[in-house]
Amino acid sequence: QVQLVESGGGLVKPGGSLRLSCAASGFTFSDYYMSWIRQAPGKGLEWVSYISSSGSTIYYADSVKGRFTISRDNAKNSLYLQMNSLRAEDTAVYYCARGSSGPDSIYFDYWGQGTLVTVSS
Amino acid sequence: SYELTQPPSVSVSPGQTARITCSGDALPKKYAYWYQQKSGQAPVLVIYEDSKRPSGIPERFSGSSSGTMATLTISGAQVEDEADYYCYSTDSSGNHVVFGGGTKLTVL
Numbered sequence: 001q002v003q004l005v006e007s008g009g010g011l012v013k014p015g016g017s018l019r020l021s022c023a024a025s026g027f028t029f030s031d032y033y034m035s036w037i038r039q040a041p042g043k044g045l046e047w048v049s050y051i052s053s054s055g056s057t058i059y060y061a062d063s064v065k066g067r068f069t070i071s072r073d074n075a076k077n078s079l080y081l082q083m084n085s086l087r088a089e090d091t092a093v094y095y096c097a098r099g100s101s102g103p104d105s106i107y108f109d110y111w112g113q114g115t116l117v118t119v120s121s
Numbered sequence: 122s123y124e125l126t127q128p129p130s131v132s133v134s135p136g137q138t139a140r141i142t143c144s145g146d147a148l149p150k151k152y153a154y155w156y157q158q159k160s161g162q163a164p165v166l167v168i169y170e171d172s173k174r175p176s177g178i179p180e181r182f183s184g185s186s187s188g189t190m191a192t193l194t195i196s197g198a199q200v201e202d203e204a205d206y207y208c209y210s211t212d213s214s215g216n217h218v219v220f221g222g223g224t225k226l227t228v229l
Binding site: 037044045046047050059061062095102103104105106107108109111112113114 | 122150151152154156158162163164165166169170175205207209210211215216217218219220221222223
């Protein structure tokens with residue numbers, strides 16, 4: 001069965017950096033888009049970034065563009081999110097999700113349980 | 122930036138039909154998707170491509186879309202359907218995806 005396990009969350013000071021990882025299993029990782037989606041405490045879902053199966057296509061939300069970098073290692077079945085210049089408003093649970101191709105966009109059919117990132121001094 | 126608008130809350134009694142709406146300017150040309158998120162859990166896809174139901178999702182969940190509005194319908198809502206529901210779609214370019222603000226469904 002599809003499993004997505006995030007790691008790397010924790011407490012970091014404003015302006016600091018953190019790298020999240022997502023270990024995937026139960027499907028052919030290299031066939032799928034992958035994405036990061038976050039949820040601030042008590043708030044709704046916010047898409048952060050997605051990457052195509054080969055890594056050649058990447059998109060970011062405006063709120064993280066220039067600060068976050070998504071990447072993947074298909075040999076290791078792993079997805080990453082490098083987060084730099086972190087701000088208090090980046091505090092959230094970060095979910096890793098598998099992207100399936102719909103007729104006009106990707107959508108997320110499996111999600112991990114999330115990892116909490118807290119940005120505070 | 123593109124936005125999807127949902128009502129903050131919907132409340133029904135058990136056995137009644139719950140309808141949750143999602144409005145967006147690109148919906149006439151773009152599919153809508155729906156996610157259920159129970160307290161403390163990760164979201165689960167309950168409807169994709171406007172009206173299709175993934176395997177394992179009860180038949181009481183259905184979706185439709187007309188014009189600039191998509192609707193998630195739960196026929197005969199049950200207490201275990203209490204959750205936050207989010208619609209999801211893409212802007213006209215197809216490259217930037219967005220979630221609605223979420224609707225808290227109360228069944229009591």
